[in-house]
Amino acid sequence: MAPKKKKNDGPEYAAQNRQARYNYEVLEDWQAGIVLTSSEVKSLRAGQANISDAYAQEQGGEIWLLNAHISSYKQAGRFNHEPERPRKLLLHRIEVNKIIGRLHNQGLTLVPLSIYWNKRGIAKVHLALAKGKSKYDKRQSEKHREWEREKSRMMKESE
DSSP states (O other), X not given: OOOOOOOOSSOEEEEEOTTHHHHEEEEEEEEEEEOOOHHHHHHHHTTXXXXXXXXXXXXXXXXXXXXXXXOOOGGGGGGOOOTTOOEEEEOOHHXXXXXXXXXXXXXXXXXXXXXXXXXXXXXXXXXXXXXXXXXXXXXXXXXXXXHHHHHHHHHHHHO
């Protein structure tokens, strides 16, 4: 009998937007459900997603995820989905109203940071309300990251 695999306590990522924290200053973040078809779920489980160009937008009092690319699932045949279709995000009404207000009043952007599977196996989107960084801010964050890395190296050498 094969040994049982240990389950990871953290979320299992289907897609991540690594450039988001470099290009944007994250002010607030939320976890939202996402409406998917069956072929999209299977494609996400296979890790066939890209959200580097994705963003979320308000349409008709709801929040929609746009430009998220979830590849077609080959075995779905004629029941396949459109790879870059808009997908509805599931949030509480109070959260939606708060996000819409901040988007319109402060000119912020709603960016997906990752799509992951929670403990119950449900797909969730980690959204962030963000403000774009200028080149100067990007250089400053890069310098700070380099200094932290160098500082940790120096601490390891001294031990």
